[in-house]
Amino acid sequence: MNAKWWSETLDTILLENPNLKINEIRSKSLRKWNTNVTLSKARRAKLMASCKVEGSFKDQFTRIYDYAHELLRCNPGSTVKVKVDSENGQTIFQRFNYKGELLTVVGRDPNEKMLPLAYAIMEVENKETWSWFLELLIEDLGGTEVCDACTFMSDQQKGLLPVLFELLPRAEHRFCMRHLYANFRKKIQRAHLKTLTWKAATSTYPQAWKREILNMKEVNVEAYKYLIVIPPRLSSN
Numbered sequence: 001m002n003a004k005w006w007s008e009t010l011d012t013i014l015l016e017n018p019n020l021k022i023n024e025i026r027s028k029s030l031r032k033w034n035t036n037v038t039l040s041k042a043r044r045a046k047l048m049a050s051c052k053v054e055g056s057f058k059d060q061f062t063r064i065y066d067y068a069h070e071l072l073r074c075n076p077g078s079t080v081k082v083k084v085d086s087e088n089g090q091t092i093f094q095r096f097n098y099k100g101e102l103l104t105v106v107g108r109d110p111n112e113k114m115l116p117l118a119y120a121i122m123e124v125e126n127k128e129t130w131s132w133f134l135e136l137l138i139e140d141l142g143g144t145e146v147c148d149a150c151t152f153m154s155d156q157q158k159g160l161l162p163v164l165f166e167l168l169p170r171a172e173h174r175f176c177m178r179h180l181y182a183n184f185r186k187k188i189q190r191a192h193l194k195t196l197t198w199k200a201a202t203s204t205y206p207q208a209w210k211r212e213i214l215n216m217k218e219v220n221v222e223a224y225k226y227l228i229v230i231p232p233r234l235s236s237n
Contacts (some may be wrong), residue, residue, distance in 0.1 A: 007048035014049050022046065079140050101125040103133050117141075127159035134167055147171055155179030175230070177201045188223050197227070206232065 013028075014020055022042045029037040037045075068080045101124055105117045118137050122129040138147050144167070151172040154160050164173055181197055196216045203209035209232045217224035 007045040007052070010045060010049035014046070018050075020046070079136055081136070101129070103129065105137055125157060125159060127163055130157070130159045130163045131167070134163055138167060144168060180230075184223070184226060187226060188220065193220060193223050196223075200227065200232075203232075 010020075010025065022039060025042045025046060026037045026039070029035050029042075064082055068082050071080050072078060100121045102119060102121055103125065104119045107115050107117045109115060118133070118140070120129075120133050122133070138144060141147055141150075147168050148170040151174060152164060152168070153174045153176050154164070155176045161173075164171070177198070180201075181194065184193075184197065193216065196212060196219065200209055200212035200216065203212055213224060213228060216227065
């Protein structure tokens with residue numbers, strides 16, 4: 001049983017179940033044909049079948065402008081930009097070997113519902129890419145006057161903080177406490193510190209924040225050193 005033949009039998013299955021797992025493919029082969037299929041062969045068969053059903057990545061990238069036009073049709077007034085390069089007189093797309101960094105902005109409405117506002121796939125995540133992304137976002141939201149009245153919450157992404165302070169110096173900015181604590185745990189793995197961290201983050205005035213930070217110092221000096229360098233206005237929710 002070769003991968004090409006096996007992929008042809010997967011076409012219909014993938015149409016019905018695009019999330020079919022590799023182990024399920026191997027189990028099906030064993031049940032139906034009493035044949036053990038290796039992991040590599042199962043992966044090749046699924047990839048070949050997926051390309052036939054959905055089209056290859058290369059074919060899909062050739063339709064990127066169709067995708068852009070569909071976004072504009074469904075979301076009038078949106079900003080959609082596609083970056084291309086030229087090679088030997090031919091237009092090519094920045095595909096990054098199907099990799100890249102995803103930059104996103106999600107908003108919260110008055111009903112406490114979350115909604116996506118903007119996203120971009122970039123080569124890297126740095127000050128330059130965040131600057132380009134946020135300049136477009138500010139323009140779409142109505143300019144700096146509107147955005148200065150917003151509160152931006154981030155997860156300490158590379159290059160984002162200096163750009164935010166540069167483009168929107170009067171806007172409020174906070175760190176996402178969930179991400180802050182996740183980074184905190186990578187360095188200091190002490191479960192009981194979570195309660196102390198959240199007490200500091202939810203403090204409503206400077207004296208309360210200082211009290212909770214000092215309480216943490218008594219429990220764990222390293223945890224105290226990690227959090228004390230973060231300005232309370234950024235880490236308090």
